[in-house]
Amino acid sequence: MDRDRCLALDAEDPLRAFRDEFVLPEGVVYLVGNSLGAPPRRAAERVRQAVEDEWGTHLVGGWNESGWYAQPLTVGDRLAPLIGAGPGQVVVGNTTSIAVYQAVSAAVGLRPDRRVIVLDRSNFPTDNYMVASLPGYEVRDFSEGRFDDAAVVLLSEVDYRTGARYDVPEITARVQAAGALMVWDVCHSVGAMQVDVSAADFAVGCTYKYLNGGPGAPAFLYVNPRHQAEARNVLPGWYSHAEPFAFQTGFSPAEGIRRFTVSTPHVLSFAALEAALDVWERVPMDQIRAKSIALTSLFVDLVGDRLELASPRDPLRRGSQVSFYHPDGYPVMRALIDRGVHGDFRAPDILRFGFAPLYTRYVDVFDAATILDEVLEKELWRDEKYAQRLAVT
């Protein structure tokens, strides 16, 4: 595969026009869309509109006039198709960590006779910290494969470090057959492939990674309709109340998905997220997955045996990222970033490259592999200036 062939692949890419809908600095190969997606070109205008045309025009009336009050539900309905859900099944707000806490708390509440929570020790740590904060539960690793006494199983569809992907329908069915509830975290799969959590009991995810909702964009929580009447929201705020504006002294939960909202939505963050969803509504997800597989496979091939692959070699068993082990991963990544190739480093020894199919080109993959090769071949990462750790890696 040479550079010209990559340019030809870009020219015939059915998704090529979407790149123009994003702001990407010149001279940068951005392979961190799995951590913070690039800004949709329309995001700035949408946020300006929210500030000037909505806030500046209606002031407090914006809660009614501009639909702010309903945002957690209306944006939830817009997002639902991306995870295989329907209207009235998804709320948007808060953060993924909070949504994990809500989902797992609600799920264990539905299995009061069971005291075991099954998870991956390698889950994104915040998910497991949230579980560990629930008093009175034994935590078991998923690799033990035993669910018959488990209340809940919490897993990420795609592993944030290695990109390994679980078989969602198969595991969901196995967990539920054992009488446990299934909670999926789809942070690293939503926007990278068609996700379908419709059989799961609960699901959570964030909107600032592949979905491009912007830094600090709100998270989402899916609650299967079969649980909505019975499940409890562990963080009942005034938005979760049946009548928020009755200001009653006692709490009675709203019907339906609104029960799982907590309180005031982050209106300006929602505005940027809506600009991203305006794009997603036009994206054919089968093409996203096909391109993701092509990009990641190309990168694996180009890097070859220069580095040890940490991701599954079978593209069907990974998400849209490729990770490699390197004992000096941190300075290697800093040297790459210095040369315009932006990936990230995950402790202790992982170089991570995410390929957001909406705006990543084949030629980007080629250039990234070429520069990586040079950094390794000439040991450019040994320069002392790359050794010092920044606060965010």
Ligand SMILES: *Cc1c(COP(=O)(O)O)cnc(C)c1O
């Ligand atoms: C990115 C990510 C999070 C982030 O949680 P926040 O509460 O939004 O900071 C949580 N879980 C997983 C699996 C993630 O990939």
